[in-house]
Amino acid sequence: MADKGRLIAVDWGTSRLRAMLLSAAGRPIATAESADGIGALESGTHEAAFERLVSDWPTVPAIMAGMVGSRQGWREAPYAACPATPKSIAASIIRFKSGAGRPLAIVPGIMVRSDDRDGDVIRGEETQIVGLLADEPKFDGIVVLPGTHSKWATVSEGAITDFQTFLTGEMFGLLSRQSFLRHSVNEGERELSTLPGFALGLRRTVIDGLPFLAAIFSVRARQLLDSVEAEDNLAYLSGLVIGGEIAAARDTGRLWQGRQLRIVGTRSLARAYGRAFELAGYEAEALDGSDLVVAGLLHLARTADLFPAETAR
Amino acid sequence: MADKGRLIAVDWGTSRLRAMLLSAAGRPIATAESADGIGALESGTHEAAFERLVSDWPTVPAIMAGMVGSRQGWREAPYAACPATPKSIAASIIRFKSGAGRPLAIVPGIMVRSDDRDGDVIRGEETQIVGLLADEPKFDGIVVLPGTHSKWATVSEGAITDFQTFLTGEMFGLLSRQSFLRHSVNEGERELSTLPGFALGLRRTVIDGLPFLAAIFSVRARQLLDSVEAEDNLAYLSGLVIGGEIAAARDTGRLWQGRQLRIVGTRSLARAYGRAFELAGYEAEALDGSDLVVAGLLHLARTADLFPAETAR
Helix, strand or coil, X not given: CCCCEEEEEEEECCCCEEEEXXXXXXXXXEEEEECCCHHHCCCCCHHHHHHHHCCCCCCCXXXXXXXXXXXXXXXXXXXXXXXXXXXXXXXXXXXXXXXXXXXXXXXXXXXXXXXXXXXXXXXXXXXXXXXXXXXXXXXXXEEEECCCCEEEEEEECCEEEEEEEECHHHHHHHHHHHXXXXXXXXXXXXXXXXXXXXXXXXXXXXXXXXXXXXHCCHHHHHHHHHCCCHHHHHHHHHHHHHHHHHHHHHHXXXXXCCCXXXXXXXXXXXXXXXXXXXXXXXXXXXXXXXXXXXXXXXXXXXHCCCCCHHHCC | CCCCEEEEEEEECCCCEEEEEEECCCCEEEEEEECCCHHHCCCCCHHHHHHHHCCCCCCCCEEEECHHHCCCCCCCCCCEECCECHHHHHHCCEEEECCCXXXXXXXXXXXXXXXXXXXXXXXXXXHHHHHHHHHCCCCCXXXXXXXXXXEEXXXXXXXXXXXXEECHHHHHHHHHHHCHHHHHCCCCCCCHHHCHHXXXXXXXXXXXXXXXXXXXXXXXXXXXXXXXXXXXXXXXXXXXXXXXXXXXXXXXXXXXXXXXXXXXXXXXXXXXXXXXXHHHCCCEEEEEHXXXXXXXXXXXXXXXXXXXXXXXX
């Protein structure tokens, strides 16, 4: 066996636990995944959940990012401050050994604090941005990471200088499934961003500039007055919410302002946001989020010298 | 008995059924209330729910407003168009007799439609505005009716010319009780609008002009980074949401613009909005919502000639 596993890269979020066994050169050898997300685990059960998942793999060091480092996680890794570089993030990694003696490292989240605005925090996405910087050290622009809690981060001179969280995915879920608007929308087979309603909703918030709170009741009015089809109306709501995020990011004045954009996320979210930016008249290149997590974990492991000496690049 | 009941005025919304027996002069003689809101009733059960509530009262005509006239109500009263006057609303009242022979009237909701924006609908609040106009026929300004779905209506020359719905109350409920922010807030004994967090949240959205979607994650950040007390953080969220509504209404450009403001709602909502407008530097007079419903129903009953002839004013 020429290439044994030397490091386990772990993306441990609220709802999923994903692990990848990497070779000394950083190539993936095996992957494993479970539903043991941080949100589902009691205090004191993290080691068992992790060892269960990787029991077939060699006992090599593991580096982890995401909610595993939160107060509710395995062990708290306090937030590093912005501006944050891959080097400053690596320096804030916490290390310990599991009960079974496995060397473990947890990547910290990052925070932004300032006197003239509210603070903000990221936990997990910083590692994807590190992955992007490992590939493109000179990148200067905005990284958009769509999701339950979308993050927009400003990257300049190799550092994350500022960022902002938007509750976009959660807002869409609340409005489409738990608010009274659920009677006006319906999920179908088609991809929402390809439906006419998506473009219309997006136009309302991004181009017409309608404030989000003033726009959402129209989902109900479209059903009552125009008998709009429920699936297209769900696409319209999706367009309003994603458009609301884009307009809000633009209007904060701190983000974007003509700089280049990268979308980092799952394939389906990247497609929806790609279409949204295109409809709004902006160019944005999409990158795969899971690839960047691994690239980021690998880069941080090397920077923090977590590989055994003989495997260092 | 000098003054027998001659008309029953009914405010029948999604969650409550309220009835008031009025004298020929329009004075209240008795009131009754139940939890038989439209949202809780099956089709075909409305008459029984109503007769159960008023069984001790004489069999006089009843005039009703609210969701009772919706597609899910007792009988649908189609929306009247804007601009809408007390007279045009009265002309669109639908009349029928109950199985027991009682004359019944249902007030229509109103709608606004236009080629250059989405439509909107009101059902119930139009009657409160009619009540306001019955008292102040020359009122020219904006009527703000806070609630689960807040309404802002433009009133001019005795007509409702335009309006806009905001999901404020529902948004606050979703975020404080069903989103992940519920872990960062807590309901206490104190009135939210009196806490420092309320003023701060309001300032963020109304004065600093932070877009609502960009502001809400700060509820979580304040807990994580500043260890803000959970009750004050709930007040902060309330300030963000109410401030978001006020800023959105201002920014639509169609509403307000320096015109005089009236707040119409329950005592506690009127206090919160009164404080919000005061903090934002605007003057707004508050009126009691339930008084105005009765005044509006009485005015519409007289305009539509629903009183027996001998009781007409």
